[in-house]
Amino acid sequence: MPGTVGPGPPPSPVAADHRRAIPRTDVLLHDPRLAAARDRLGPATVKRAIWTAQRKARRGDLPPEQVAEAAVRALPTTVCGLRPVINATGVLLHTNLGRAPLSDAARMAVLEAAEPTDVEFDLAAGVRARRGRSALATLAEQVPAAQAVHVVNNGAAALALVATTLARGKEIVVSRGEMVEIGDGFRLPELLTSTGARLREVGTTNRTTSQDYASVIGPDTAFVLKVHPSNFRITGFTWSAGVEELAGLGVPVVSDIGSGLLRPDPTLPGEPDADSHLRAGASLVTASGDKLLGGPQCGLLLGEKTLIHSLARHALARALRVDKLTFAALEATLAGPPTPTCTALHAEVRNLRDRAACVASRLRADGLDATWVECEATVGGGGAPGTVLASAAVSLPASYAAVLRSGTPAVVGRVDAGRCLLDLRAVPAERDDDLTAAVFRAAARS
16 A cells, blocks of 8 residues: 555674674583683683673673683683782881782792691601691790790780780779770780789879889789870870880780880881890780781780790680781791882882882973972871881872872872872882883873
């Protein structure tokens, strides 16, 4: 009939359903790149990348012939969710970035320890041996004033083990000015009382003398606790009794130095160290391994042999013990070359300036808004509060901060006065090329 429109030609099969051209999962798994990734990352991770690419193709967001390539691009570098970061914040021991980076020696030791090891076995005699004995011996060598040593899984655990073993049902005498909050809401008083110990506070926030301690010591006193306020500083009209004064009070003195400095460091004149406190009369010293020591997360216990033996044999010590990977990293940190933390702490300012100027020059040569500036870095991680370290940084527009954090590797800087500063104090010199490349990639994505 006139005016009638016919059905027209049938639709193209390809136009009707392009999904038929999308490669099947079993076919994609035979792609050499994906097959190799399956051995490295596991089949589940590879399949998830394939399925994601296939879904994009079904929606029409990806041509079918690009599915395999998209799956390869979507594969993670490892099965671990942690992402590598270049720490350009100017905080050497950034708690949110894992504190101390391990040395190459410690990393190699961890890889070797991933295999079966003699962590608790005497190969010569074929019998059980003291767990982590070589790491413990190395730690003892580094602190000559310690009669014995022990290691648990972090600094708070070290203090908790001491309180549980020595003060359950008894009193711990501590200055009011040293009742600190460790971080993230964890407070020292709550940690200690959770062990069944009672706290006897003495002195005031700003002044506590040895007489304040002596006036309350009695039959129920387990020990005097001396805490280094490692994440804050009180100045002005202050007084704090030293370990040497407290050691004469007739009860054990436990000194929590916090940051893990084993011996004096002229760069940090106000930071306490384990060897000096033991020589001054402390019965026990507790500290962290992943701060100024520059090693893995662990808690160090050093001091009198009888006390260390009691701590090591307490039932709680089993729950707080470290694994072979931690022992390996700790021993390599102690016996190996200077750690990245040590190198960053003692870096020459003129070298930092030269590096910052070189990176900025390379970026400007490609048309980027980059300069270098002098700045100040800090130790961080609950160590050396108030200590300022002269440093140098690459200065970029503030918008770069977020883009750099989303890159691979992620670069974390800080925004100051409307500029993104990439402080080089905590960035190893050998990572300058990686840092520069990351900025170029960020510029291309901006």
